[in-house]
Amino acid sequence: MxxxxxxxxxxxxxxxxxxxxxxxxxxxxxxxxxxxxxxxxxxxxxxxxxxxTSKQALLFDMMQEHMATLLAATDAALEAAGPALMDRLRAFIAHHVLYHMERRQEVYIANFELRALDPPNYRQIVEMRRNYEARLMALLEEGVATGELEVADIPVTTFAMLAMLTGICTWYRPNGRLEKAELVALHTELALNGVRRRAVSAR
Amino acid sequence: MxxxxxxxxxxxxxxxxxxxxxxxxxxxxxxxxxxxxxxxxxxxxxxxxxxxTSKQALLFDMMQEHMATLLAATDAALEAAGPALMDRLRAFIAHHVLYHMERRQEVYIANFELRALDPPNYRQIVEMRRNYEARLMALLEEGVATGELEVADIPVTTFAMLAMLTGICTWYRPNGRLEKAELVALHTELALNGVRRRAVSAR
DNA sequence: TCTGGAAACTAACGTACCTTCGTTTCCCAG
DNA sequence: CTGGGAAACGAAGGTACGTTAGTTTCCAGA
CATH class of the missing domain: 1.10.10.60 (Homeodomain-like)
Structure with missing residues (x-):
């Protein structure tokens, strides 16, 4: 044989x-x-x-492919959202949450197996991650500049938002109590409530 | 020798x-x-x-000790916060963030090495985790009941908040740009903004 | 129809790992 | 002062792992 x-x-x-x-x-x-x-x-x-070519190369290839797909899909979602900042911010969040539910295995691996990468591979993936985080950070910066958002510290808020939104891939299960769309909506509201400009009477 | x-x-x-x-x-x-x-x-x-007694037992012991300490410290913080709900909620969040910065290694391990545990050990640690999550869930339930909080879905919000607050242990570094106290304050506001009852004019 | 490469197989190499065993030395309770 | 347990040592057993080598079979293009 x-x-x-x-x-x-x-x-x-x-x-x-x-x-x-x-x-x-x-x-x-x-x-x-x-x-x-x-x-x-x-x-x-x-x-x-x-x-x-090796076990290590398998991991790296999978991660790289995942990150490239995530970046491209995110850019497409932002493009489709139109010019308004809040629309783009909503699109980013919604896309992130949906993507993290639908491909939670890839995402989980890309987030938590970084340390298994050899240093050169590690640097490359981390760089792609930074690019992704930069997308959200830029949106927050823009919102602060226009006054639509109220953010005490942009880097910290970026990390905190991403941590919250990414967290879904650690506990989401298909066939759970809620539909994907409901989870997207809930998380979008939670995330936006953290950065939206508060009306004076609500402070 | x-x-x-x-x-x-x-x-x-x-x-x-x-x-x-x-x-x-x-x-x-x-x-x-x-x-x-x-x-x-x-x-x-x-x-x-x-x-x-074994490599596995070492991991389990470390996790169990960590979870017991976390639960006890949390209860002490809640006790010290007094009776008012919002004080207790703030205390929980602040304590969580501070604890996760100061013992980020223990926390990271307890969160991300669960799958390395043998099934019986796994069950035991997951049970302790659930107890911890239940502390926050109870606070949110209480706040919704009294009308001080506005939460669309309590379990999802609990997980989302914990994910955000726990995320700090993945990127916090001592000697970073911000002091611990600043990070605690920032995260407390971010978390509370997601659940606080909104004034009518702000909705 | 034929041939070269793709894609599978079996076998095995060398290493690294967790753990056990038997021994030796040190510390402390009686 | 002394005996027994605590805590270290060196050596090795047994297994499991990533990977390589050499071989065999199938498929596709000329």
Whole structure:
């Protein structure tokens, strides 16, 4: 027995990524081993190396792809929101929450397996993360400049908002009590309440 | 050479906990190995077993101790805050943020190494976590009942608030731009703005 | 139809890991 | 002063891991 009838490189590569996603999400990158991964895909451990160059490279590729997709999708959402600042801010938040529910495994890994990356890979992913955070920070800055927002400290508020919104990928489960749309709406309000300009009588 | 002059059980045990904290925080539990841990403490790997029963038990003990301390400290802070709901809510938030800055390694581990626990240990720590979350949820419920707070969905808001406030332990660094007290104040306002009853003119 | 590369297999290498064992030395209670 | 437990040591067992090597089979393009 050697190459299996009907085997297909692209399909196997996809299956590896998909299985790795589940296993890393569940156990963490360091705790995942290539034997389990291969078994999940239905091939021998050594066959993985027809599709990956190393365990480390697999993680890096997955993270990089995820971050690139997230950045592109975010920019598209911002573009579609039109010119008004509050519309763009809402779009950012809503997109972030929805994306983090629908791809919570990718997101979770990208957030919590950074330390598993080799230094050069680490630097590259962190740079992409910074780009993402910069999108929100720029929106807050703009809102403060126009007076639509009231933000005591822009960097801290950026991190706090992102932490809150990203948190959803740690506890959200499909088939939970609430629909995705409801969770998006709830989080959007919570986030905006933290930065919206308060009417004088409410302070 | 065998038992070292001046060696002391309690001191070594403490040193192990302390070194493990740093190593697990930096690399993750699965990626930390007992050889590195022993080297950090200054003893041989096998000598660790005079103080721990297994690597898994070390993690569990550390987590359990942390959660017990957190629960006790939180209750003390709530007690000291007096009877008024908003005082207790502020006290909870402020205490949470301060605690998460001062013991960010313990907190980070307790939050993100849950999956490294064996099932029975896992259940026990998750139960303690739920107790902690219940403290905040009860405060929000009380505030909604008295009308002091306006919360669209109590469980979701609880999780979102905790995610935001806990997030600080992922990016806070001593000697950063802001003092602890400033960060506490900023986060307290951000969190309260999300749940405080809005004046009519501000809605 | 034929051939080269893609994609799988089996086997194994070398290392690193957690843990156990038996021994040695030190400290302290009686 | 002395005996027993506490706390360290060195050495090694047994396993599991990432990865490489060499081989075999299938598929697609000429």
């Amino acid at each position: 050697a190459r299996i009838s009907g085997s297909n490189g692209a399909r196997t590569a996809t299956a590896i990524r998909s299985a790795a996603l589940t296993l890393i999400y569940r156990q963490g990158f360091a705790a995942m081993n290539l034997r389990d991964l291969a078994a999940e895909v239905g091939i021998q451990p050594s066959s993985l190396y027809n599709h990956i | 065998a038992r070292i002059s001046g060696s002391n059980g309690a001191r070594t045990a403490t040193a192990i906990r302390s070194a493990a904290l740093t190593l697990i925080y930096r690399q993750g539990f699965a990626a930390m190995n007992l050889r590195d841990l022993a080297a950090e403490v200054g003893i041989q790997p096998s000598s660790l077993y005079n103080h721990i």
